Amino acid sequence: MDTDILEGIAEVAREHLGWDGPLTGDMRLIEDLRLDSVRLLTLAAEVENRYRVRLDESDEAAIVTVGDLVETVRRKLG
Amino acid sequence: MAETLNDYLLRAGRLADGGLRFIDRGEQAVWVGWGEVRERALAVAGGLLALGVAPGERVALVFPTGVEFFAGFFGALLAGAVPVPLYPPVRLGRLREYVARTTRMLAACGACLVLADARVKRFLGEAVATARPSHGCRTLADLPAGGLPAAAAVAAGVRPRPDDLALIQFSSGTTVAPKAVALSHRAIVAQTEILSGSWHDDEAVRHSCASWLPLYHDMGLIGCVFPALARDASLTLLPPELFVVRPALWLRAIGRYGATISPAPNFGYSLCLSRVADADMEGVDLSCWRAALNGAEPVAPGVLRAFAERFARWGFSPAALTPVYGLSEAALAVTFSALDEPYRSGWYDREALARERVARPTPAGGSGAGAGEPGREIVSVGRPLPGFRLSVRDPHGRELPPRRVGRLWVTGPSLMQGYLGDAEGTARALRDGWLDTGDLGFLDDGELYLAGRAKDLIILRGRNHSPAEIEQAVDALPGVRAGCAVAVSWLPEGAPGEVLALFVERSRHATAAELAALPDACREAVLAATGLAIDRFEVLAPGTLPRTSSGKLQRSEALRLYLEGALAPPAPVTPLHLARAVARSSLAYVRWRVARRGKGLP
Numbered sequence: 232m233d234t235d236i237l238e239g240i241a242e243v244a245r246e247h248l249g250w251d252g253p254l255t256g257d258m259r260l261i262e263d264l265r266l267d268s269v270r271l272l273t274l275a276a277e278v279e280n281r282y283r284v285r286l287d288e289s290d291e292a293a294i295v296t297v298g299d300l301v302e303t304v305r306r307k308l309g
Numbered sequence: 310m311a312e313t314l315n316d317y318l319l320r321a322g323r324l325a326d327g328g329l330r331f332i333d334r335g336e337q338a339v340w341v342g343w344g345e346v347r348e349r350a351l352a353v354a355g356g357l358l359a360l361g362v363a364p365g366e367r368v369a370l371v372f373p374t375g376v377e378f379f380a381g382f383f384g385a386l387l388a389g390a391v392p393v394p395l396y397p398p399v400r401l402g403r404l405r406e407y408v409a410r411t412t413r414m415l416a417a418c419g420a421c422l423v424l425a426d427a428r429v430k431r432f433l434g435e436a437v438a439t440a441r442p443s444h445g446c447r448t449l450a451d452l453p454a455g456g457l458p459a460a461a462a463v464a465a466g467v468r469p470r471p472d473d474l475a476l477i478q479f480s481s482g483t484t485v486a487p488k489a490v491a492l493s494h495r496a497i498v499a500q501t502e503i504l505s506g507s508w509h510d511d512e513a514v515r516h517s518c519a520s521w522l523p524l525y526h527d528m529g530l531i532g533c534v535f536p537a538l539a540r541d542a543s544l545t546l547l548p549p550e551l552f553v554v555r556p557a558l559w560l561r562a563i564g565r566y567g568a569t570i571s572p573a574p575n576f577g578y579s580l581c582l583s584r585v586a587d588a589d590m591e592g593v594d595l596s597c598w599r600a601a602l603n604g605a606e607p608v609a610p611g612v613l614r615a616f617a618e619r620f621a622r623w624g625f626s627p628a629a630l631t632p633v634y635g636l637s638e639a640a641l642a643v644t645f646s647a648l649d650e651p652y653r654s655g656w657y658d659r660e661a662l663a664r665e666r667v668a669r670p671t672p673a674g675g676s677g678a679g680a681g682e683p684g685r686e687i688v689s690v691g692r693p694l695p696g697f698r699l700s701v702r703d704p705h706g707r708e709l710p711p712r713r714v715g716r717l718w719v720t721g722p723s724l725m726q727g728y729l730g731d732a733e734g735t736a737r738a739l740r741d742g743w744l745d746t747g748d749l750g751f752l753d754d755g756e757l758y759l760a761g762r763a764k765d766l767i768i769l770r771g772r773n774h775s776p777a778e779i780e781q782a783v784d785a786l787p788g789v790r791a792g793c794a795v796a797v798s799w800l801p802e803g804a805p806g807e808v809l810a811l812f813v814e815r816s817r818h819a820t821a822a823e824l825a826a827l828p829d830a831c832r833e834a835v836l837a838a839t840g841l842a843i844d845r846f847e848v849l850a851p852g853t854l855p856r857t858s859s860g861k862l863q864r865s866e867a868l869r870l871y872l873e874g875a876l877a878p879p880a881p882v883t884p885l886h887l888a889r890a891v892a893r894s895s896l897a898y899v900r901w902r903v904a905r906r907g908k909g910l911p
Contacts, residue, residue, distance in 0.1 A: 261836050262833045265832065265833075266836070267836060267840050268403070268841070269553055271399065271401040271840070272400050272401075272550050272554060275400040276550070276551075276554040276555075291400055291401050292404050292432070294401055300401075
């Protein structure tokens with residue numbers, strides 16, 4: 232997994248979601264990060280903002296874990 | 310004088326400053342005049358008629374905030390069909406739940422066609438396959454274009470009559486029991502005239518509105534769009550998902566475009582307090598904002614005060630704060646507080662409210678409410694709008710005098726026809742021309758004060774949710790006694806918004822390991838199923854939750870007992886017990902607030 236992107240997403244989580252624990256690729260956004268709908272929205276928008284990418288619904292349908300999000304961003308940047 | 314929503318559209322577009330302004334995340338604006346909205350709607354109407362959509366048939370609309378929503382919405386109306394706005398999927402996950410909800414709502418409204426944004430359409434396949442609308446799911450571009458010329462189609466088409474349905478809105482999105490509120494043109498026009506009549510243009514001011522509210526929500530659609538259309542005025546729109554992430558853009562749009570009216574639920578004001586930085590407000594002037602309407606969820610006095618203090622620096626006037634009350638079953642608004650005065654609140658004896666259901670005024674407390682003061686502060690939501698009447702009734706249906714808490718009934722010119730396809734539910738809600746709101750409240754000096762809900766409804770961030778959906782999410786978890794969970798929400802004193810609590814009875818066979826895992830398991834299950842975070846959670850012994858004589862769980866009674874600290878196997882209530890309960894609930898609130906702050910939440 233792209234550790235730079237993982238670290239970037241961890242920063243987004245710290246800054247905008249108040250997440251102060253470690254962040255690993257296998258963590259699930261809803262069950263493990265405990266993100267409600269507003270915070271999921273915030274995460275998506277802040278990640279888009281940081282990486283200047285646009286996630287669309289077909290990308291998002293496949294995103295369950297932090298690792299999925301990292302991978303999607305990497306693909307978009309690639 | 311307009312008799313239908315169609316009349317408004319057909320005559321709009323005469324004034325150059327009338328139309329829609331869409332703001333994107335780069336704060337760029339796209340302007341679409343009402344005349345162009347009408348042209349686009351006519352094209353859609355032509356397509357719908359060519360497709361064979363018949364008058365009175367329901368057309369579901371799933372669009373983000375944008376001009377396509379309006380083309381589809383008004384296109385359906387011009388074709389004589391009944392538009393049903395549904396919400397687009399939330400971001401990042403929970404698609405299964407989204408599909409399930411949408412399927413239920415499509416079935417409940419009996420849609421013959423789903424019109425959707427191209428991006429959204431890809432996700433609706435399963436919902437459409439299950440609900441099987443006869444004309445399937447299409448984007449606007451997929452509609453047949455070569456049919457009747459649009460204008461001729463409309464001229465030839467059946468003009469709706471005032472008592473025909475104009476719109477169906479869901480009072481809460483849910484997989485369990487969606488309530489499809491059916492509103493006639495007569496009701497919508499009456500509500501629109503009442504709202505439009507509240508804004509008087511003169512030489513000094515031409516009223517205009519700015520809104521981030523979703524267009525599938527009554528306050529966004531009926532409260533903002535229709536009055537702007539009826540007045541041929543401008544409406545500035547931000548997508549709700551943009552507001553949630555960048556609430557400053559709402560305030561900046563109000564200032565930049567000189568909006569005089571902008572509504573939001575309590576949650577919106579609260580979010581501005583926690584997520585708008587001073588730097589975001591540089592150069593913003595909010596002095597144009599005359600009516601900061603606040604409705605759709607209980608109004609927290611602390612949020613009003615904090616908002617007025619914080620944003621005074623940028624010209625915000627406390628007189629703009631306007632708490633209001635309404636519900637989708639009444640098309641929208643029922644009461645408004647005075648438009649040009651600061652909001653009003655009253656202090657009432659907490660114990661008398663809870664125990665005797667009497668609103669006994671007490672001296673005003675400090676600015677922060679707390680259990681140490683005998684009084685509880687309640688914000689007035691004002692007086693009935695023209696044509697509306699209020700009646701506070703006891704459980705036997707007898708009208709109560711002022712300052713007695715009871716169930717609020719309302720009557721007025723914009724009540725729903727009923728819940729579509731639910732005669733039983735309609736008969737419960739509408740009696741002799743009066744609507745049972747399910748809200749509890751009292752009148753004082755002619756003004757309405759709300760004091761909780763008798764109906765089973767969760768209201769979070771201005772949106773309604775069915776408790777059954779939350780309860781079902783945990784029903785099958787190991788350790789939970791099947792069918793014995795209760796979800797409730799309420800506005801604790803001093804809190805910035807409603808909190809969500811879940812009470813579950815443990816199974817008699819639950820193991821210690823299951824019980825230890827239960828809180829986390831329940832939180833995860835509810836988040837995954839509904840996107841809602843549980844604020845408070847209690848595991849109870851079997852048989853603790855209050856039930857009716859027929860064994861049905863009583864949610865509002867469970868909440869009442871919980872707040873009294875009495876949600877436990879029967880125990881004598883003593884003054885000491887009560888005092889302890891009060892101390893416990895205020896301590897729980899402080900803990901909750903600290904925990905939320907720790908998580909960076911408002």
